[in-house]
Amino acid sequence: MSLATLNICTHSGTFHADESLAVFMLKLLKRFSNAKVTRSRKPEDWESADIVVDVSGKYDAKKFFDHHQREFTGTFNSEYKTKLSSAGLVFKHFGKEVIAKVLKFDVKEKATDIEFLYDRVYKDFIEAVDANDNGIDKYANQKELVPRFHDKNFSLAGVVSNLNPSWDTDPTDADFDRMFIKASQIMGEAFLEFLTYMGKSFLPAKQYVEKAYGERFDVDKSGKIIVMEQYVPWKEHVYNIEKANNAVGQILFVLFPDTTGSWRITAVPVSAASFDSRKKLPEQWRGLRDNALSEKTGIPNCVFIHAAGFTGGVKSKEGAIKLAKMSI
Structure with missing residues (x-):
């Protein structure tokens, strides 16, 4: 099957940060780089797609990567309690490949570094996306916390949410699809900047600190x-x-x-x-x-x-x- 024939499917209508990022990460991979993105809630479109994220009510770690079904309780690993969203599911299964691709790391030579970044990028970036989409509060007891300011619209999730076409414009599926592309790009660029910083700046810095410590x-x-x-x-x-x-x-x-x-x-x-x-x-x-x-x-x-x-x-x-x- 040629690269051009591959099809990534996610749901139509209102979009969120998690599938915006999930689709972007998939398209970083060579086999999905030229893939068509279909946004649909029709089962026949899910079945004809090569990979389906954030819709279908199925998770098989091969083709279907949805987290909305009642029985789904998956986390990144046993050390985490945050339930995965479609972003976390895609990163869990393709994250190491994404890291190696973006940073141009040799998988064998840089195995330790890839493993380190796999956990740290999830912990410091992806987990927050998962928590936001699953409605998990950052603090265990929100009632005792009085915020000094509101930052909902300052977060990436808020920025993406505000890109959805307004209800009073009578938006079509095409309107949502057009803005989804922008949302995916925003989430993706933020992800790439963070991953690049971690791989090219943070990780290499360790040797200098070790030398100074010694x-x-x-x-x-x-x-x-x-x-x-x-x-x-x-x-x-x-x-x-x-x-x-x-x-x-x-x-x-x-x-x-x-x-x-x-x-x-x-x-x-x-x-x-x-x-x-x-x-x-x-x-x-x-x-x-x-x-x-x-x-x-x-x-x-x-x-x-x-x-x-x-x-x-x-x-x-x-x-x-x-x-x-x-x-x-």
């Missing part, structure tokens, strides 16, 4: 400061490296050059999602800048210390190391 006692005998010769995404790698070395909570400050040519000192957060730090920069330095800060610390060419005490800058590497040592 040299930490050369910086200070306390082993609580690490210095990187260039900025890379470091926070999660620090946590993972500490955990692997039975040294959780050990690193207090990370130093690196910033885009201005100065050196940045940053306090390690309590957790990846926390705004609090394991140890903040001294209170008496906070909010000071330039000469006032240099006079207070005794270190020349200081730039600033943030008022919240989680980061600061100085024009030299040596100065940044001195600030970190004085802060411990």
Whole structure:
């Protein structure tokens, strides 16, 4: 069967983030790259299609990938509790292939990296799509939470939802189909940007953080400061490296050059999602800048210390190391 004859089928009418992304991911694969997309609720169209997502009431992990049937309770794996949507189902079965294709990874040589990204991309992107489509709240007890603002229309799911033609325009199937293409592109581009970042930026950064961690006692005998010769995404790698070395909570400050040519000192957060730090920069330095800060610390060419005490800058590497040592 030629590539042009393949047919991806999803439901017609109002569309959602999950099938918009599911269809996009399928079309990333070579065999579906030129496939026709049919949007239909007719059983005869499901049967004639090569793959069916988010409609049909069937899931067989081969052709049918729907999650709406009463008996369906599938999750990504035993570590997750979120029920899969069509996006999660497609990613579960084709995700590793998608990752290898997008990042141009050799499946054998990069097997470990693909496995890592397979889980992380689901956890940090796809699971939220699944939860949204299945009506799963982010918090266990919504009644105790009072939001400070409304972000429904700021989310990807909200953006996609708002692309559906308005009821008062008496929309046709063709109107929905036309906007579905746009919705799929928006979801797909966001997915590709995240996957590319994880594969090309986040993952390669690990080696730089490991090197800095290995040299930490050369910086200070306390082993609580690490210095990187260039900025890379470091926070999660620090946590993972500490955990692997039975040294959780050990690193207090990370130093690196910033885009201005100065050196940045940053306090390690309590957790990846926390705004609090394991140890903040001294209170008496906070909010000071330039000469006032240099006079207070005794270190020349200081730039600033943030008022919240989680980061600061100085024009030299040596100065940044001195600030970190004085802060411990």
